Amino acid sequence: MRAGTRPLAQFSLAHDGARRYFFISWNHRPGIRPGQIWRDIMNVQNPSASRGIAIQAIDLVKNYGTGSNMVHALRGVNVSFERGKFTAIMGPSGSGKSTLMHTLAGLDSATSGHILFGGADLTRMNDKQLTLLRRHKIGFIFQSFNLLPVFTAEQNILMPLTLAGDKPDRAWFDLLVETLGLKQRLNHRPNELSGGQQQRVAIARALITKPKLVFADEPTGNLDSVSSAEVLGFLKRSVNELGQTIVMVTHDAVAASYADRAIVFSDGRIVADEQHPNAEVMNELLMAERERTTRTTLTDTPADQMAQMAGVRNVPDLPITDAPLPPAVPTSGCEGTLRHARAAARHAR
Numbered sequence: 001m002r003a004g005t006r007p008l009a010q011f012s013l014a015h016d017g018a019r020r021y022f023f024i025s026w027n028h029r030p031g032i033r034p035g036q037i038w039r040d041i042m043n044v045q046n047p048s049a050s051r052g053i054a055i056q057a058i059d060l061v062k063n064y065g066t067g068s069n070m071v072h073a074l075r076g077v078n079v080s081f082e083r084g085k086f087t088a089i090m091g092p093s094g095s096g097k098s099t100l101m102h103t104l105a106g107l108d109s110a111t112s113g114h115i116l117f118g119g120a121d122l123t124r125m126n127d128k129q130l131t132l133l134r135r136h137k138i139g140f141i142f143q144s145f146n147l148l149p150v151f152t153a154e155q156n157i158l159m160p161l162t163l164a165g166d167k168p169d170r171a172w173f174d175l176l177v178e179t180l181g182l183k184q185r186l187n188h189r190p191n192e193l194s195g196g197q198q199q200r201v202a203i204a205r206a207l208i209t210k211p212k213l214v215f216a217d218e219p220t221g222n223l224d225s226v227s228s229a230e231v232l233g234f235l236k237r238s239v240n241e242l243g244q245t246i247v248m249v250t251h252d253a254v255a256a257s258y259a260d261r262a263i264v265f266s267d268g269r270i271v272a273d274e275q276h277p278n279a280e281v282m283n284e285l286l287m288a289e290r291e292r293t294t295r296t297t298l299t300d301t302p303a304d305q306m307a308q309m310a311g312v313r314n315v316p317d318l319p320i321t322d323a324p325l326p327p328a329v330p331t332s333g334c335e336g337t338l339r340h341a342r343a344a345a346r347h348a349r
């Protein structure tokens, strides 16, 4: 057949007993981007397979420490993440976002509750089962990329398969590399790549095993706005065109606006759940939550601690309590700071 008469694409069907796969082999023509064939090559061909729940947390509790030092990182969280959706998790620092993600991924154990994934309860799995699950079914993308410096981009991408002793699916590898724009960078080591390129390598590494679920922990935290947009665009495409399920922790409302849904955490609980989030709404929700958290912290803080926070010197010697200040307060050298402390204590009430 002459090159000019080759069909644009050739179709084939295969099945592995459990699922049917539909392939398109693409005959390259100038002007047609390889990204256009993503959805055609993806394994999720049965539309019902892309629906349903990917992972679900039921009454999930995670405490760190014991006694008076105990931190309640997750206070009975109930949440499910839909298959084929991109979900962002936001919330003030220390609200429990990373704990939720690490517990869902089996990286950290739950204090109580259940995590249902693929028909199994993760909280009942032993270490070996959890390792296998993370190796084959869950992908991770980290803020700091976590690439191995002595290996090339290609070796880093293939690392999960190398560790598992599995052979790479070369067609899938080529497609990822092509679509993520890494073809010319495969022999470079991480220190020879830009931040955006390193994160794209990390995304390819997370997707190479075709995991059912990908967790991304602030994947754009170390990137400039242009590289961030590029990386978020790829994540969105992997959801829309590959049927991937992504759960991403982010502090950035613009990053969250790429997601189909955003949940807001505060003090170990979900306080908002937005479909089709936009940056403005998410910023407002976060501001309100930060303000509420600050107010709660201040209100719960005794006046003497407030005085300390306000910078009063020699606090133990000063009669600063929740009660009104007595008239005979030593004033020399600390009048200004005492006024400051009094105002802070009033504010706390």
Ligand SMILES: Nc1ncnc2c1ncn2[C@@H]1O[C@H](COP(=O)(O)OP(=O)(O)OP(=O)(O)O)[C@@H](O)[C@H]1O
Residues within 6 Å of the ligand: 064, 065, 071, 072, 073, 091, 092, 093, 094, 095, 096, 097, 098, 099, 100
């Ligand atoms: N290993 C640990 N030991 C003790 N406390 C911990 C541990 N890991 C997390 N915490 C505490 O649990 C709470 C939730 O932490 P987590 O890291 O989940 O918050 P986060 O919302 O992800 O915060 P950030 O946005 O700052 O990363 C915090 O009070 C934190 O100090």
